[in-house]
Structure formats: structure tokens, C-alpha cells
Amino acid sequence: MEAFVEKYTPPRIDGDFEGKHIITVEQFNRSDLDIIFDATRKIRRGVMRGEHGIPNLCQHKVLAFLFFEASTRTDLSFQAAMSRLGGRVVGSSNGISFSSVYKGENLPDTVRAAGCYADAIVLRHPMEGATYLTAYYLDLLRNQIGSQPVVISAGDGIGEHPTQALLDLFTLLDVTQRIDGLNITLVGDLKFGRTVHSLAKLIGLYEAPHTTLNFVAPPSLQMPQKIKDFLDTRPVKFTETDHLADVLADSDIIYWTRIQEERFENVADYESIKDAFIMTPDVLAKAKKNAYLMHPLPRKHEMGTPADHEILDRDPRSVYFQQMQNGMYVRMALLAKVLGVTSI
Amino acid sequence: MEAFVEKYTPPRIDGDFEGKHIITVEQFNRSDLDIIFDATRKIRRGVMRGEHGIPNLCQHKVLAFLFFEASTRTDLSFQAAMSRLGGRVVGSSNGISFSSVYKGENLPDTVRAAGCYADAIVLRHPMEGATYLTAYYLDLLRNQIGSQPVVISAGDGIGEHPTQALLDLFTLLDVTQRIDGLNITLVGDLKFGRTVHSLAKLIGLYEAPHTTLNFVAPPSLQMPQKIKDFLDTRPVKFTETDHLADVLADSDIIYWTRIQEERFENVADYESIKDAFIMTPDVLAKAKKNAYLMHPLPRKHEMGTPADHEILDRDPRSVYFQQMQNGMYVRMALLAKVLGVTSI
Amino acid sequence: MEAFVEKYTPPRIDGDFEGKHIITVEQFNRSDLDIIFDATRKIRRGVMRGEHGIPNLCQHKVLAFLFFEASTRTDLSFQAAMSRLGGRVVGSSNGISFSSVYKGENLPDTVRAAGCYADAIVLRHPMEGATYLTAYYLDLLRNQIGSQPVVISAGDGIGEHPTQALLDLFTLLDVTQRIDGLNITLVGDLKFGRTVHSLAKLIGLYEAPHTTLNFVAPPSLQMPQKIKDFLDTRPVKFTETDHLADVLADSDIIYWTRIQEERFENVADYESIKDAFIMTPDVLAKAKKNAYLMHPLPRKHEMGTPADHEILDRDPRSVYFQQMQNGMYVRMALLAKVLGVTSI
Numbered sequence A, B, C: 001m002e003a004f005v006e007k008y009t010p011p012r013i014d015g016d017f018e019g020k021h022i023i024t025v026e027q028f029n030r031s032d033l034d035i036i037f038d039a040t041r042k043i044r045r046g047v048m049r050g051e052h053g054i055p056n057l058c059q060h061k062v063l064a065f066l067f068f069e070a071s072t073r074t075d076l077s078f079q080a081a082m083s084r085l086g087g088r089v090v091g092s093s094n095g096i097s098f099s100s101v102y103k104g105e106n107l108p109d110t111v112r113a114a115g116c117y118a119d120a121i122v123l124r125h126p127m128e129g130a131t132y133l134t135a136y137y138l139d140l141l142r143n144q145i146g147s148q149p150v151v152i153s154a155g156d157g158i159g160e161h162p163t164q165a166l167l168d169l170f171t172l173l174d175v176t177q178r179i180d181g182l183n184i185t186l187v188g189d190l191k192f193g194r195t196v197h198s199l200a201k202l203i204g205l206y207e208a209p210h211t212t213l214n215f216v217a218p219p220s221l222q223m224p225q226k227i228k229d230f231l232d233t234r235p236v237k238f239t240e241t242d243h244l245a246d247v248l249a250d251s252d253i254i255y256w257t258r259i260q261e262e263r264f265e266n267v268a269d270y271e272s273i274k275d276a277f278i279m280t281p282d283v284l285a286k287a288k289k290n291a292y293l294m295h296p297l298p299r300k301h302e303m304g305t306p307a308d309h310e311i312l313d314r315d316p317r318s319v320y321f322q323q324m325q326n327g328m329y330v331r332m333a334l335l336a337k338v339l340g341v342t343s344i
Helices: A003-007 A030-049 A072-084 A093-103 A107-117 A130-145 A162-176 A194-205 A225-232 A267-277 A306-314 A320-338 B003-007 B030-049 B072-084 B093-103 B107-117 B130-145 B162-176 B194-205 B225-232 B267-277 B306-314 B320-338 C003-007 C030-049 C072-084 C093-103 C107-117 C130-145 C162-176 C194-205 C225-232 C267-277 C281-285 C306-314 C320-338
Strands: A062-067 A088-090 A120-125 A150-156 A183-187 A212-216 A237-241 A253-256 A292-294 B062-067 B088-090 B120-125 B150-156 B183-187 B212-216 B237-241 B253-256 B292-294 C062-067 C088-090 C120-125 C150-156 C183-187 C212-216 C237-241 C253-256 C292-294
Touching (some): A003 A130, A030 A162, A030 A194, A030 A320, A062 A072, A062 A107, A062 C072, A072 A088, A072 A120, A072 A150, A072 A320, A072 B088, A107 A120, A120 A130, A130 A150, A130 C306, A130 C320, A150 A162, A150 A320, A162 A194, A162 A253, A183 A194, A194 A225, A292 A320, A306 B130, A320 B130, B030 B162, B030 B194, B030 B320, B072 B088, B072 B120, B072 B150, B072 C062, B072 C088, B072 C107, B107 B120, B107 B130, B120 B130, B150 B162, B150 B320, B162 B194, B162 B253, B162 B292, B162 B320, B194 B225, B292 B320, B306 C107, B306 C130, B320 C130, C003 C130, C030 C162, C030 C194, C030 C320, C062 C107, C072 C088, C072 C120, C072 C150, C072 C320, C107 C120, C107 C130, C120 C130, C130 C150, C162 C253, C162 C292, C162 C320, C194 C212, C194 C225
Parallel strands (some): A062 A088, A120 A150, A183 A212, A212 A237, B062 B088, B062 B120, B120 B150, B183 B212, B183 B253, B212 B237, B253 B292, C062 C088, C062 C120, C120 C150, C183 C212, C253 C292
16 A cells, blocks of 8 residues: 555645645645635634534535544544535445455445545545555546545554644644744654654745754654655754753743554563653643643543643643644635635 | 532523533423423424424534444434434444544543534433533533533433433323323333433423322332432322332323343342233233323333234324434424524 | 235335335336436436535435445445435444344334434345335334335345446446347346346336346356246346356446355355456457446456456446446435425
8 A cells, every 4th residue: 555655646736725635744835834724714713603604615515434443533523624614424434444344345446436426535544555545546536437536634554644734733823823933842752653744744844934843752763764854955943852851941832742652662661761751730830831732632641640631721821622623624624625615 | 430420510401501511300490391392392393394494493503422332212313303403413423432442532532522523412421420521521621612512411321311301201291281190100120220210300390280100110120219309309299119000000101111130130030020011912901091101212022022012003002103203303402402593 | 024025015116206115126117217317317417517406405304324234335325315415314334233233122113213213214234125124114103103204225135226226227328328239248146146136127127128138157146037037027038158258249238246255065166167257357358349347346356356457447348437426326316206306
């Protein structure tokens, strides 16, 4: 499946979203991001005010869900996004995966089945390259049935999760009002975490001068060289450390993620570092008064105990619930754009 | 999770449903019930006539389903209710439970995720107190994201199932046209059956003078003292027996439920009583000609064999299918009211 | 469950679809098929042009999905069909089956539950006769609740799959523009394959003179005598062989299906014949230049390797993707008709 990452090149957006597959953040430039974020703000305002135009934007349109891997948040927020645009949702994560396993079906045929019925497909798959493969076969299908179904990635393996990165950057801009000159600290498993890969790249693509990314991870889980090479070509600086204390007091944004025990070869290595990667009220106390704490959720022990959650959740610097809700609005904007809506 | 039953107090309705969590029948008074039942009748008439106004009542609104326990009837009827109001449904029972188990997620975060995307949540959970917990955390979320998602209980553990009690009482009033002076007989496992707990309390809250509740159960499965204490404070009488024959001939309503073998410490105890708790055509023959037989469904051996079902189903006194259908209409009324619809 | 095939007789359509259960192709005559296929063409044109009338055809209507067996394509296409008509979909394949297994519920009660909430039910079930049983109990339910829910079969066991046959015949007519005088070759497991049973009968019912059906199957998997007896009463000829070469060069339509190893008593028997029942580019090379290759999908080894798929898919004679998409349009037409839409 990874072969399709080479075989298929996602189209650049360059101001025109209609009919384009959404696979990687690398398809976007600064201007594309501004278009999506402007649309997101308009849609959010419209939903909050109960404007009548919003639920008419995607009437007639059908979105198929192919989730070969469970994801409460991504699943629910895409469903809610399409529903609030007036569009329809078909398919269900378990229905699809069970059926396919049962019949030993192949992915090229399954995605083309969905493409025969729907205007767009949201795909989540455990294997890297699954979205590239889907885009490749949907393009073939266009020749056979005439219509133009698009695929939107909802995460494939350790590959990308572009809509998560979009909602992260939108939220970051939303709370800070500016990105130029910020100190943005990404913490956790930076080697395998696709969320932080996509976000780091997207910040690079946003072309924010004087912005610094701080990568805080255990030495064995640092940001991949590929991402760092990419950032070297962009107007953004980055630092690396395994001590949060080195950068915490200067951070404007603290983006927290989980470190999984399974990533370590032996338990002792994990035990030796894990306490340094747990966000608690005591840790947050050392951050700036006007910093913001983000997290892609779901969270586990990396944000301490349930009692810690209670305290962190009430801290005005914690914006992960806004971040979660923005996910729906960003996905509304993206769906509307790729489905050809021109009025937002 | 049970701790939240103490920690969170559900709001009384007192004539104003908008934005209120629906957790227990104790939130309703007589006047609230009359409002819901009036709305139910209007909606039922509207749906049957295909009135155009009904599918516009909840346009723009999204209802999230969090079912951590399967329930064909409750799930389908809530889905149909929201759909017939023009609203949208997101989430799926298995999707959610699988996903949450998979990621080891905690309930406070899952319900807040749904609350970020939806206007209301229908929650079904195997543990008592889950709905109280949900209401508690949704109230916290209001401070963080500004919007006001509500939770409606679709049953939590051996706790309550308030919409089942509402549809039961609605059906009872619908077929008898009055409740004052009726003899209402509840049969089966009255100790663990949440359906009968909620219904008994709701009849008490309806303030129907001269109404008598007859509790028919094996001695070890009688109505809990807590419920009886509650009824002592209300204008309703009750009797207790383990012999249906004591009350059958005088009963206006016979509400039948199942007794589960697992509730008995040894099989012999169960075997000794089970035949007395099976409704068959022969038993129904001894009831009044104008009595009504109700059952919350699904049913198993407690209504005899499939051949017995065939005969019971054709008896005009059997109203459990109407009861099932009324479930959809009552839920439509309740959803419309908590979502702020003022026109019904 | 099979007993209901005798106990319940599906109504003939005879020009009037409204409120009729759809269980077997034997309910249709030539004129009924022309009505459905005309409506299918109108709807397809309307969807492709984005006509505003289409999503209003089934507003107010609710379709319940009871899938006791997984089927990606049938499930998704029925969901998309109802959604594109503006109707609503409730239930989910896994939700239902899990719930029913869990509670040990019986099918007569489950289908009546769905019938209480929905205007129509799509049923897929592993046991033959399940759709007949459903129709029988829904008719009983009409007496109890007044409304008229209909069931549409999405396949029951080795019984029929009527909408698959409708979409197959529609596609065949769509690509050839005529059926009179055609050579239609059905290949694969003709004994247990319900798709080919329904299609053969439907072609017989379409009353196409001078049309020849060629049945190509291993001797132990030939078309059942019952189907052949039926065809003897219709204006259609048929031949039988176990060698594709006997008929391939003269075939206008080649309808390919899978042979399952499990159908053979010993592996050697299967191994000895299987290569003769694999469609590859080399086999297709021997077919007419203006022949068409159909397949109900999903496909496995009976269409060769993934590399074979790539070549077959690009051959203009392969119409299985059009066939798949037509499935949605045919189901839209059928749903609209049974739900009483008169404007198409």
C-alpha cells in the first residue's frame, strides 16, 4: 500500500479546492490556508447564530464513511460537519470493516463501491498510503462512471492526518490572533505521532517568520529527519531537547501528546523517562500566564490523573475543548470547498 | 460512577424544558407531563397526516448517540424520532463502544467530545449514574465552549429509563382516557427492573387520586423499599402479592415484565416460581374484557411460546405494539422540547 | 423460517407499487419492469444534473436497515439511495444483529419494532424465507398500529436478491439498448448463486423473444431444475454446458460469478475445474468486440490477480462499475415507488 505514496501525487490546491482529494498538508499553501480558515470562521458564526443558509450548503451531497479503524472524535466530528451542512452520511465504521474482513474484499474495489454512490469519501485506515491508493483508484473510476468522487483522509497509519493539523493550526491562530514570532512547543512521541508531523509541516507551510518550533521528546522519539529537512526549507526555526524545562517558560503554545510504552524496547527505558512527559497542574504552573495548552485528545495518563484533568480543564489556558469543537467547523469548511460550494 | 448520583442534582422541569438534561422521572410534575403528552398527541397526528411542519421542527439540530450497551428498540426509536423532526443523528452504538474500549478512553472526555459537536446526546450505559456524570461534565463544558448540549438518558444500569416510563404512562392514558381510580398491576422482577421503578414513580408523580398500583412479584424480587417510600408520599395506593390471581380479575392495566433466572441464587428457586410469571392466552382469559395488557418488550419466555405470542398479539387488549410506536412519538415531543422548539 | 415461503404469498405488482413488499422477482411483469426502469433513468438524469426535485421525493419518510449479515455494497447503495431521495435512514447492520443476538430476541418482534418506527424496512438475513416472514408479520402489525410499513429484500440466504436482479437487467438493457435476440451467458456457481437465479427468472419475466440464456457451470453446480422449469414456461431459450468456450465467442453479455471451494466435497474436484472459471484478460480477448462483461461484485480470484483486475477494469467492455452505480439508481426508483411517490 505504501507504494502508492510514490505512484500517486496529490494535487496542489492553489486556490481551487473543488474535486480535489485531501491527503497531505503539503497540498496547501499560505493562501489556501487563509481561504479555509476564513470559511471556518464564517461557518462557525453561522452555526452559532442558527443561520438558515448553512444547512443548505451541501444539500444533494452524500459523504461515505470508510473507517477501517475506530476513532470516536474524528468519526463524530466529520458526521456532524456533513450533517450541519445539510448533506447526508452513509456507511459506518464497523459495518465497513466487518463486511470487508468477512468477504476478504480488496480496498481498491471497496473504495470504488463507495465512489459509485457518494460524492465524497472520508477514509481512515491503519496502513500508510491507503489514502493515496484510494485517490488513485477513484481517478480511474472517473473514466468509468463519469462522476468525480473525492477522498478526504481521516488518518492513515503513521502517515498524515491533515484535518487534525488544520484544526490545530486554526485553533492556534484563533486563540493567539497571530503566529509571527511565537514559541510553539510540541511535546511527546514526535517520532511516531502523525499529529505532530502534520502540524509541524503545516506551520512551515504557513510561512510565519520569526516563529520557533520546540521539539521536546525522549532522544529515541525525536522528530524524524524528513520533517526537519522539510522545515529547513521554510521560514521557521526549530530546536530540539528532551527537557521540557528548557523551553516551558518561554512557550506561547504547549502542544501535548502521549508517549506509548510500546514504542520502547524495554520497560525500564520507558519508566525512566515517562514522568517527564506527564502534564499536571504543577507543570502548567511554570508556563506563561498567557500561554495556551493544546492536546489532540483522547488523553490518558500523559495528562495525569482524573483529578489532574479536573484542574487542568478549568484552567483558562487549556483550549483543547475549543480545539475539539473547531475540528467540526474546519471539516465543514473543507467539505464545503471540495464539494464545490462557492458561497462561503 | 454512582457517586455522581449524589454529586449532581437533575434540574426540575417546572414547565421549562429547554436546555434541561433528562435523567430521572423525578424531574417531572403533573403539569410537565401534561405538556409532554399534549405535544406527543399533536406530533403523532402530524406524522400520521404527513404534515409539512413536523420535519422542520429540529432542522439545524444534531443528536449524538452514545450507546455503550445495545438496545434495538430504544436506539431505533430515538433515531426515527430525531429524523422525523428533521434533525440529524450522528454516532453509532457499536462505533462508540468499540472505539472507547479500544483507546481506553474515559467517559467524561467522550461525552464532552460528543457535546462539542452535537446539540443533544442520547446516552445508554450499563452503569448506574452514567447519565448524572454526563450531565455534570456537559455543564462544565458549557463554560469552555459556550454552547449548551443536553443529555437524555436512554437507560443507565439498574438506574432509570425515563423515556420508557413516559411512553408507558402516555400509552396507559391513551388507551384508558383516564387514570383516576384505575387498578394498575405491575408483574415480574420488580426489584431489578428499572422500567417498573420509573413507571411506578411516574404514576405517583402524576397525582392520580384513587389509583391503585398492584405489585406482583416473587417475595425475593419485590419492589424496593425506596420506591415504596416515595409512593407513600404521593396520592396513590399500592398493594403487594406474589399471586397474580389476587389482583388479575380487578386489574384495568396489566403491565408484564420478565423474570431472569440469573436473579435467583439456585435454579430450584427459579423453577418453583417461574410458571406463575408467564403470561399466556389462558391467563389473559381471566382478565377483564376491557383490561389492557402492556409489555416494554423485548419479550421472551415470559409471554409463553411463539404460538402464545400469535394469539396474544391478536387480542385487542394487547397494546404493546401501540406502546412501542408511542415510544417514538413521546421521544419526538421530548427532543423538540429540550431543543427549544416552542411551536408544539 | 422457510415455512413462511409457503405461508405468505408476495403480492403481484401489476402496475401498482405503493405499499407492496418486495420479496421476489416473480412479483414483476414486463410492464412493471418498464415502469421501474423508466423511473430509474429519470432519477439518474436528475441526480447527475443536480435537479432540485429529487431530494424532495421522499422527505418525511424513514427507512430502517435490518442487516443480519454484512454487505458493504447493498448496505451503502440503499443508504445512498434513500438519502438522495431526501428520506432518512435509521438502524445499522451491526447494531441490530448484535443487539438481537445479545437479547435473544426473535425476528417477528424485531421487524415489528422497526415497522412501528419506519415507513419501510430493508432486510438482509442469512436464512431463506426471512423476508416472507417479515412481510407476514408486518401485515399483522397493520391491524395493530394502523400504518403500513413495507419490507424490501436485500437478500435472504440462498433465496432471492430481487434488487440485484433489477439492477443487473437494467444495466444489461442500458448498455445493449435491446434484449431481443441477445446471447446472455451466466457463468459460475449457478446452483447456489442467488444472483443468477433471480436474474435468469427476471429475464424470463421480461418476455424477450429470441433471447438465449447460456448456463456455464461445473456439472455439480448447474442451474436448479426449478429455475429451468420456470424458464420453460417463458419465451426464452437456454443452453447448458461446463465449457465456456462453447458459447464465449457468441455471447453478447458475459455475466461472471464466483465458485466457492466450500461447495465441493473434496478439494481435488474443485482444483480440477477452478481454472476454467477464472476470467482473465486472455479469456476476455476471445469474446466479441461489442460484448459486455458484468459481475455482481465483490470479486476475488474468479477475476484473476490484482494485475488482471487492472487490465479488465480498463477494458471498455467491462461494465461492472456502471452496474454497481446503477444499483443505487434502481433502488431509488423502487423505494420511491413503494413509498407512494407518483411524480416519477
